[in-house]
Amino acid sequence: MTVRVLAAVGDPDAARAITTLLDQLPDVEQAAPAPAGDSTTLVDTLARAAADSLDGLPEVVLVHERIGPVPALDLIRETALRFPAVGVVLVTGDTSPGLYSAAMDSGARGLVGLPLSYEELAQRVQSAAAWASGVRRHLGQGGDAHTGPGGTVVTVSGAKGGVGTTVTAVQLALAARASGRTVALADLDLQSGDVASYLDVRFRRSAADLAAIEDITPRVLQDVLYTHPTGLALLLAPADGERGEEVTDRSARQIVSALRHRYEVVVVDCGTQMDSANAAAVEMADTALLVVTPDVVAVRAAKRMVRLWDRLQIRKGEDTTTVVNRHTRNTEIQPALVERITGTRVARTAVPAAFKELQPAVDAGRMHDLDAKSAVKQALWALAGELGLVKAPESTGARPGRLLKARRK
Known part of the structure; x- marks a missing residue:
């Protein structure tokens, strides 16, 4: 199965590095021509994708630590709440237990450390994609399940x-x-x-x-x-x-x-x-x-x-x-x-x-x-x-x- 990944990266150098690595991952395609440069663009892109059905959403969203104007953890929380069938992964240079716990509490499905590693990125993307697929199967069983912003x-x-x-x-x-x-x-x-x-x-x-x-x-x-x-x-x-x-x-x-x-x-x-x-x-x-x-x-x-x-x-x-x-x-x-x-x-x-x-x-x-x-x-x-x-x-x-x-x- 091809995994669609949408990146939200405010830093141009980091955007190029993430895009390059994603192009190398097997069975992965980027859901947009270029990473979303700010939090508003990311949410708007996801809302448009979810307008018709769950199938329009990417399986994985990567959120860089220097995204703005909404801080990364707040953006992860909003994305997880509005689009629960999307697996969100935080990309950060701080891999301390404290930040990991905060990211998980916000709704992230994983954390990738900087500088980026091919193996780690591949593992986190596949893990988040598997989780998203499971959620979508469950949501598909309920006729009254909502997508997008929800109730x-x-x-x-x-x-x-x-x-x-x-x-x-x-x-x-x-x-x-x-x-x-x-x-x-x-x-x-x-x-x-x-x-x-x-x-x-x-x-x-x-x-x-x-x-x-x-x-x-x-x-x-x-x-x-x-x-x-x-x-x-x-x-x-x-x-x-x-x-x-x-x-x-x-x-x-x-x-x-x-x-x-x-x-x-x-x-x-x-x-x-x-x-x-x-x-x-x-x-x-x-x-x-x-x-x-x-x-x-x-x-x-x-x-x-x-x-x-x-x-x-x-x-x-x-x-x-x-x-x-x-x-x-x-x-x-x-x-x-x-x-x-x-x-x-x-x-x-x-x-x-x-x-x-x-x-x-x-x-x-x-x-x-x-x-x-x-x-x-x-x-x-x-x-x-x-x-x-x-x-x-x-x-x-x-x-x-x-x-x-x-x-x-």
Whole structure:
């Protein structure tokens, strides 16, 4: 089998050396006339190649250590997440265990040292190509597997306990599913997740069962997911909270990536306590929601959380969307004030204070049976439309924000 290799090399001398060696490797052809000179060109080239099918993608991508403007490890992470059927190999002069570990955590399938060696390059290319071929065989067995950028990932985090994080996550997932999208709801509140309780689910498997798996294939993922009667695919938090420690940031990246490439929408309940796993999910998310209630304590907690994410380089405040829950017109703290204090963008849709509507569904563990007339449900489904998680019925051309109203008629 001929292995297609695409190189991303910013340094002209290194590009010539890599091109020369690749031309000498048996059963290897370069996927482009010349190496991609920067990270943007590489990602754009892969996106165009993946537009039709997996077959359009090269089996192996070589990323040189001096690529830019995105740093090499960040580029490897993005490539591995967006194009999981491609084996990525880092080319670097630093072959220390620390960098090797960092490259593997980012999603690389190997590391080639500088100066280049014919034997080492050949071995790493063939190994990465074999891995990519295996992934493609597995993806080919699932009719709903995605290629290219994959599905939309939305994380839902709470500024503090009791602000309505899980209710928000569950209703967003239900809204997306009701519109016809394939949806996964993952509970990464690993020590105290309540998604199972809110949806009346009893299931032994959880995210912890994926923690030690190197390559999460569609078959392995399916064995751990619970298919809810609503059509949601649920990845639950472990019943024993201490098992949550088994899910590392690397595990979380693999889990979110696997879900992203199998479902159109992935909603992740991150709870209110930051650990390495849900921090990784927030970093990877297309949209990161921070749920807050309009009171001083919650708003201060939200500000602390935003600053924490910024200090740890998880996410910037301007890239975070705050959702105001239990909103009333007569409270002193309004969405505009929350936006100024937290430095985030506040969602246009505020969720009203109507706990009496929620209590029966919460107590029964039947959040999916919440009355369609509920003001809370209507607001959260409107929020799903605002975030682009729902699709309008093709026959009516209705806008996503009107999905709930259309379904009630």
